[in-house]
Amino acid sequence: MTTWLLRRLVQAVFVMLAMTVIVFVGVNVIGDPVEILISPDADQAERLRVIAAFGLDKPLWEQYLHFLGGVVQGDLGKSFVFNEPALRLIGGRFPATMELAFTAVALSVIVGIPLGLYAGLKPDGLLGRAIMAGSILGFSLPTFWVGLMLIMVFAVQLGWLPSTGRGTTAEFLGIQWSFLTRDGLAHMVMPATNLALGNIALVLRLTRAGVRENLGLEYVKFARAKGLSPSRVLFVHVMKNIMIPVVTVIGLEFGSVVAFAVVTESVFAWPGMGKLIIDSINVLDRPVIVAYLMMIVVLFVTINLLVDLMYTVLDPRVRLDGRE
Amino acid sequence: MREETPFRRFVSEFAASKVAVIGFVVVVIVALLALLAPLLAPQNPYDLAQLDIMDGRLAPGAKSLTGMVFWLGTDDQGRDMLSGIMYGLRISLSVGVGSAVIAGVVGSSLGLLAAYVGGWVETAIMRLVDLQLSFPAILVALMILAFLGKGVGNVMLALVIVEWARYARTARGAALVERRREYIEAAECLALPQWRVLFRHLLPNCMPPLIVIGTIQVARAITLEATLSFLGLGVPITEPSLGLLIANGYQYMLSGKYWISFYPGIALLVTIVAINLMGDQLRDVLNPRLQR
Numbered sequence: 309m310t311t312w313l314l315r316r317l318v319q320a321v322f323v324m325l326a327m328t329v330i331v332f333v334g335v336n337v338i339g340d341p342v343e344i345l346i347s348p349d350a351d352q353a354e355r356l357r358v359i360a361a362f363g364l365d366k367p368l369w370e371q372y373l374h375f376l377g378g379v380v381q382g383d384l385g386k387s388f389v390f391n392e393p394a395l396r397l398i399g400g401r402f403p404a405t406m407e408l409a410f411t412a413v414a415l416s417v418i419v420g421i422p423l424g425l426y427a428g429l430k431p432d433g434l435l436g437r438a439i440m441a442g443s444i445l446g447f448s449l450p451t452f453w454v455g456l457m458l459i460m461v462f463a464v465q466l467g468w469l470p471s472t473g474r475g476t477t478a479e480f481l482g483i484q485w486s487f488l489t490r491d492g493l494a495h496m497v498m499p500a501t502n503l504a505l506g507n508i509a510l511v512l513r514l515t516r517a518g519v520r521e522n523l524g525l526e527y528v529k530f531a532r533a534k535g536l537s538p539s540r541v542l543f544v545h546v547m548k549n550i551m552i553p554v555v556t557v558i559g560l561e562f563g564s565v566v567a568f569a570v571v572t573e574s575v576f577a578w579p580g581m582g583k584l585i586i587d588s589i590n591v592l593d594r595p596v597i598v599a600y601l602m603m604i605v606v607l608f609v610t611i612n613l614l615v616d617l618m619y620t621v622l623d624p625r626v627r628l629d630g631r632e
Numbered sequence: 633m634r635e636e637t638p639f640r641r642f643v644s645e646f647a648a649s650k651v652a653v654i655g656f657v658v659v660v661i662v663a664l665l666a667l668l669a670p671l672l673a674p675q676n677p678y679d680l681a682q683l684d685i686m687d688g689r690l691a692p693g694a695k696s697l698t699g700m701v702f703w704l705g706t707d708d709q710g711r712d713m714l715s716g717i718m719y720g721l722r723i724s725l726s727v728g729v730g731s732a733v734i735a736g737v738v739g740s741s742l743g744l745l746a747a748y749v750g751g752w753v754e755t756a757i758m759r760l761v762d763l764q765l766s767f768p769a770i771l772v773a774l775m776i777l778a779f780l781g782k783g784v785g786n787v788m789l790a791l792v793i794v795e796w797a798r799y800a801r802t803a804r805g806a807a808l809v810e811r812r813r814e815y816i817e818a819a820e821c822l823a824l825p826q827w828r829v830l831f832r833h834l835l836p837n838c839m840p841p842l843i844v845i846g847t848i849q850v851a852r853a854i855t856l857e858a859t860l861s862f863l864g865l866g867v868p869i870t871e872p873s874l875g876l877l878i879a880n881g882y883q884y885m886l887s888g889k890y891w892i893s894f895y896p897g898i899a900l901l902v903t904i905v906a907i908n909l910m911g912d913q914l915r916d917v918l919n920p921r922l923q924r
Contacts, residue, residue, distance in 0.1 A: 334776075335779065448904050448908055450875075450900060452863075452878070456882060460893075463886075564771075567767075570770065570863070571770070589774070589777070589865060
């Protein structure tokens with residue numbers, strides 16, 4: 309276990325190093341670093357000063373080491389727009405995105421699993437087939453368009469829900485949260501639903517497939533033969549086995565939920581880091597772009613590690629160190 | 633009695649699903665609408681001489697000052713939405729299909745190479761595929777467009793970089809099975825050049841799964857392009873795809889002018905669903921594991 313964890317940590321460090329190289333090459337070789345580091349309205353003297361200060365006249369590998377040094381110390385430059393350290397800026401928006409992402413994942417489990425169980429138990433029923441047909445829409449509908457339609461129906465036509473922003477927030481552990489106030493919750497309903505749609509479809513399909521596969525297996529017959537109630541067989545015995553793939557996929561999908569929050573946040577003007585990155589790309593605020601990318605890489609590597617760990621807890625058959 | 637050829641069998645198996653046939657028909661209609669837009673559209677939405685700003689934001693069914701009926705309404709510039717959608721389909725489809733084809737060629741070649749050569753080449757290519765697929769497509773595309781800036785060419789490049797890995801993985805998987813077959817051994821015994829074995833013998837036999845992936849990837853590419861354009865990072869205003877049309881209507885939606893965003897979205901949705909329905913049936917027909 310310890311050996312495995314160590315090996316994975318070393319691997320994670322290498323992936324992160326590889327990403328710093330990609331981001332560095334992207335910013336400094338493909339893009340123009342002078343344009344990135346200096347605001348567009350700087351004069352010539354300022355340009356030369358910054359070029360010297362950042363060592364842009366030095367060889368590339370030396371520049372890379374300098375960049376890496378900054379990354380390690382958490383110094384990724386200042387945002388041109390907000391004139392604040394880029395990393396702090398991203399960090400400030402981080403809770404809003406996480407709140408939205410976690411709510412969306414929770415929604416996809418709460419809605420997806422019951423629907424999937426039903427569709428799995430009654431695959432030929434009218435409702436079961438309708439659920440499956442609906443899940444195809446969940447995959448096919450473009451997220452941003454669904455968001456627009458939600459706004460049109462529930463905010464413009466019916467006027468039930470607010471369409472933009474986080475609403476009133478309340479402080480908890482020194483961070484502002486929306487889910488603690490009524491108004492904040494109302495603001496969260498549409499963005500969270502929008503972000504969850506694709507994953508509801510995914511969880512639903514996985515659960516349905518799991519139910520259909522497991523119901524035919526020996527252990528289910530045995531449990532029934534033992535005289536257990538059908539609900540106990542389903543919710544205790546079958547459920548445990550379905551949860552393995554579902555948890556893995558939810559864990560792995562958490563990263564894409566955070567990535568897709570970029571779209572949802574833009575539609576609903578949710579002030580998270582996804583909205584910030586789009587605004588930053590549009591005004592070429594590149595220190596913020598770099599900070600966002602590095603943050604996302606760290607997040608992804610962490611998620612992958614956690615999912616693997618969780619896997620062993622849920623399924624004791626998986627041995628991480630590879631021994632039989 | 634007609635002779636049964638592999639193609640005829642394929643057609644009859646595909647036609648076994650009515651939904652898939654409907655999907656195919658819709659895809660053909662959409663493609664024709666896009667191709668023939670200059671002939672069919674009531675108006676050329678890029679020809680400023682045909683536009684009148686006085687016709688701006690008219691509701692569906694309204695008439696223009698010159699008596700033309702705007703069946704799907706107009707946008708803020710007074711463009712007929714129906715024409716705008718037909719021209720937008722041209723951009724969306726060409727970007728989607730174009731990037732899927734390029735990604736298919738690049739990805740399949742690398743996948744075949746990995747399976748055929750093996751060794752460190754295979755390791756290097758497949759590690760790259762794993763790394764690529766561990767990040768969501770939208771994120772990789774955002775990153776590339778953040779570095780390169782927007783534009784049709786850059787969007788296509790981003791889509792190709794996002795998509796190639798799936799083809800590579802599929803091609804390698806298929807090729808690993810096929811390369812152990814006798815016909816490859818026979819070709820090698822004939823001392824044919826390696827590229828010929830690779831592309832004339834191995835590739836055609838790896839095509840079925842690649843066609844399935846390709847169909848689904850076209851739908852994915854169209855969605856992703858629309859998303860990127862909606863975010864303002866995709867195609868420029870001068871070449872509006874469906875995503876950009878939807879984005880243009882966003883600001884008018886809060887005042888109840890739904891049609892500017894709604895109809896392009898429906899066009900996008902119908903296209904994607906139709907392609908996916910076709911892809912589903914193709915997977916069933918072409919999947920060698922399901923064949924008798």
